[in-house]
Amino acid sequence: MIAYLERFVPDNDTDPIPQEDGGDRRHDSHSPVLPDSLGLHGSSVDSGKAAAVFASRDFGGMASVQPLALICPTGPEDIARTVRAASASTHLTVAARGNGHSINGQAMAHMGLVIDMRCLDPDLFELAPGGPHGPPSVVVSGGALWEDVLTRCLEHGLSPRSFTDYLGLTVGGTLSNAGVSGQAFRYGPQTSNVTELEVITGKGTVSLCSEDENSDLFFGALGGLGQFGIITKARILLQPAPDMVRWIRLVYTDFSEFTRDAEWLITRPDGNSFSYVEGFVFVNSDDPANGWPTVPLRPDHPFEQERLPPTAGSVLYCLELALNYRRHDLPSAVNSVVEGLTGGLRFVEGLEFHANVDYSEFLLRVKRVEQHAKATGIWEAPHPWLNLFVSKSSIADFDRTVFKGILREGIGGPMLVYPMLRNRWDSRTSVVLPDSGEIFYIVALLRFSQPYPDGPPAEMQVAQNREIVHACNKKGFDYKLYLPHYKCQEDWKRHFGDKWAKFVDRKNRFDPMAVLAPGHKIFSRSLGLGSKIIAVEEDQCGLL
Numbered sequence: 059m060i061a062y063l064e065r066f067v068p069d070n071d072t073d074p075i076p077q078e079d080g081g082d083r084r085h086d087s088h089s090p091v092l093p094d095s096l097g098l099h100g101s102s103v104d105s106g107k108a109a110a111v112f113a114s115r116d117f118g119g120m121a122s123v124q125p126l127a128l129i130c131p132t133g134p135e136d137i138a139r140t141v142r143a144a145s146a147s148t149h150l151t152v153a154a155r156g157n158g159h160s161i162n163g164q165a166m167a168h169m170g171l172v173i174d175m176r177c178l179d180p181d182l183f184e185l186a187p188g189g190p191h192g193p194p195s196v197v198v199s200g201g202a203l204w205e206d207v208l209t210r211c212l213e214h215g216l217s218p219r220s221f222t223d224y225l226g227l228t229v230g231g232t233l234s235n236a237g238v239s240g241q242a243f244r245y246g247p248q249t250s251n252v253t254e255l256e257v258i259t260g261k262g263t264v265s266l267c268s269e270d271e272n273s274d275l276f277f278g279a280l281g282g283l284g285q286f287g288i289i290t291k292a293r294i295l296l297q298p299a300p301d302m303v304r305w306i307r308l309v310y311t312d313f314s315e316f317t318r319d320a321e322w323l324i325t326r327p328d329g330n331s332f333s334y335v336e337g338f339v340f341v342n343s344d345d346p347a348n349g350w351p352t353v354p355l356r357p358d359h360p361f362e363q364e365r366l367p368p369t370a371g372s373v374l375y376c377l378e379l380a381l382n383y384r385r386h387d388l389p390s391a392v393n394s395v396v397e398g399l400t401g402g403l404r405f406v407e408g409l410e411f412h413a414n415v416d417y418s419e420f421l422l423r424v425k426r427v428e429q430h431a432k433a434t435g436i437w438e439a440p441h442p443w444l445n446l447f448v449s450k451s452s453i454a455d456f457d458r459t460v461f462k463g464i465l466r467e468g469i470g471g472p473m474l475v476y477p478m479l480r481n482r483w484d485s486r487t488s489v490v491l492p493d494s495g496e497i498f499y500i501v502a503l504l505r506f507s508q509p510y511p512d513g514p515p516a517e518m519q520v521a522q523n524r525e526i527v528h529a530c531n532k533k534g535f536d537y538k539l540y541l542p543h544y545k546c547q548e549d550w551k552r553h554f555g556d557k558w559a560k561f562v563d564r565k566n567r568f569d570p571m572a573v574l575a576p577g578h579k580i581f582s583r584s585l586g587l588g589s590k591i592i593a594v595e596e597d598q599c600g601l602l
């Protein structure tokens with residue numbers, strides 16, 4: 059069996075990548091031999107060209123490696139069989155692919171087996187009502203999309219507590235990173251809102267884990283970049299769903315006032331603040347992709363730039379807030395809470411935007427962006443995104459160096475910046491945060507340009523990302539990459555800092571042959587039992 063599989067696997071990484079247009083998920087060539095070789099029970103295995111194209115692409119659109127096959131699993135056992143077969147070989151790797159929204163090939167496997175997690179248990183939805191011992195929760199598949207989880211929860215008047223801005227991402231994909239949005243200041247990231255996982259380790263063992271059972275696997279898998287196991291099920295904490303959201307944007311000219319107000323809001327006691335706090339930077343111009351037009355919430359709500367003081371600089375800031383409420387709440391009561399919270403804030407008078415929207419419309423707001431971007435070809439263009447966590451101690455310098463300096467003309471898409479609280483993150487997970495302070499900021503540079511030549515070349519945008527990271531290092535900013543992507547051991551070690559030894563130890567215990575998640579290029583596939591895990595060495599370190 060293994061000999062059969064290994065016939066396909068080259069000794070080096072230089073095989074050509076199939077060049078083909080499209081990328082639709084069409085499993086067009088089912089190998090009758092490969093499923094038998096893997097011993098799968100009903101899962102489909104596709105080693106055709108369309109599958110190769112599908113699995114060799116991601117949202118970033120910059121990395122591409124050819125897999126051996128794409129597997130559509132019918133159940134966790136078939137994933138376990140696949141992992142066991144791979145680990146018994148000398149070369150094969152396995153990548154769980156969620157919805158492929160990575161930027162740098164993290165869900166790919168060169169001549170390895172890619173598991174399409176979207177196939178797994180799409181109907182799994184085991185609701186547990188809340189009670190005196192805790193809030194309600196639901197068990198869903200690791201391959202479920204958050205938007206589907208939300209829709210099904212809303213049918214029961216419930217909702218997850220912590221989200222990402224965009225919900226076309228899988229549960230396993232975001233839990234392997236962190237999963238953050240404007241609710242994280244209160245509930246923490248999505249990794250803080252899950253109490254139990256089913257994980258298939260790199261040895262092919264199916265394990266249930268939680269804070270009390272197999273806790274090292276549980277905390278390792280959360281934020282673990284898929285290095286220790288494939289998340290097949292997750293129990294997610296829920297809360298009663300509100301009906302409506304008051305959605306608000308407030309414009310600032312001064313970064314220190316923007317951060318002071320944002321920090322004041324996130325440190326208010328629970329129940330006495332907004333439900334969601336985010337923010338973004340925009341350019342002080344009429345540029346439709348980077349400037350004033352990106353701020354209003356409705357087309358009939360113009361941005362009156364004459365309200366800006368003459369002292370306003372080349373970039374401006376916008377606090378984005380949301381207050382959840384029930385349909386039967388009196389508008390005057392909602393207004394009074396909003397006024398109570400915003401009354402003392404220092405935004406530019408008159409540059410405030412309000413809208414009342416359905417809760418689900420608010421949570422699915424980026425879907426509209428997706429539809430528009432798909433219609434204009436921007437969704438399929440390369441997306442050289444960069445995400446960082448920057449400590450409060452470095453954020454003012456970061457603003458001067460990056461927002462007002464390197465990015466003063468914008469990036470052709472949102473530049474998010476908003477604060478979060480360390481105490482809402484569990485330090486036992488694999489996620490790494492900046493070294494110091496209770497408050498840190500997420501900075502998300504979400505480039506959404508037309509493909510070259512209508513937009514800038516992706517290489518230029520990647521070079522700008524490198525310049526930003528270089529500046530952070532040179533100036534000694536306290537920061538970490540979020541959704542990290544490095545290519546050599548020294549950078550990964552620096553990234554994990556004092557968590558590196560634990561990370562390597564967990565790898566040795568849960569995936570000793572380094573079969574899983576090869577796309578991160580942290581560990582290279584071990585060649586035989588007992589051989590040492592070796593991190594990938596490259597001549598040049600830095601971002602992928």
Ligand SMILES: Cc1cc2nc3c(=O)[nH]c(=O)nc-3n(C[C@H](O)[C@H](O)[C@H](O)COP(=O)(O)OP(=O)(O)OC[C@H]3O[C@@H](n4cnc5c(N)ncnc54)[C@H](O)[C@@H]3O)c2cc1C
Nearest residue numbers: 156157158159160200222223224228230231237238284289
């Ligand atoms: C439009 C867009 C908006 C985004 N918005 C946000 C946001 O608001 N907040 C935020 O935090 N992030 C955001 N992200 C980033 C996103 O959370 C990550 O890219 C996430 O990994 C994507 O999930 P996915 O299901 O597409 O995973 P994939 O890209 O398919 O996989 C990501 C990594 O996780 C591993 N993996 C996937 N599934 C599993 C599993 N079941 N078990 C173990 N490992 C697994 C993969 O092997 C890979 O290493 C956004 C990305 C995009 C493209």
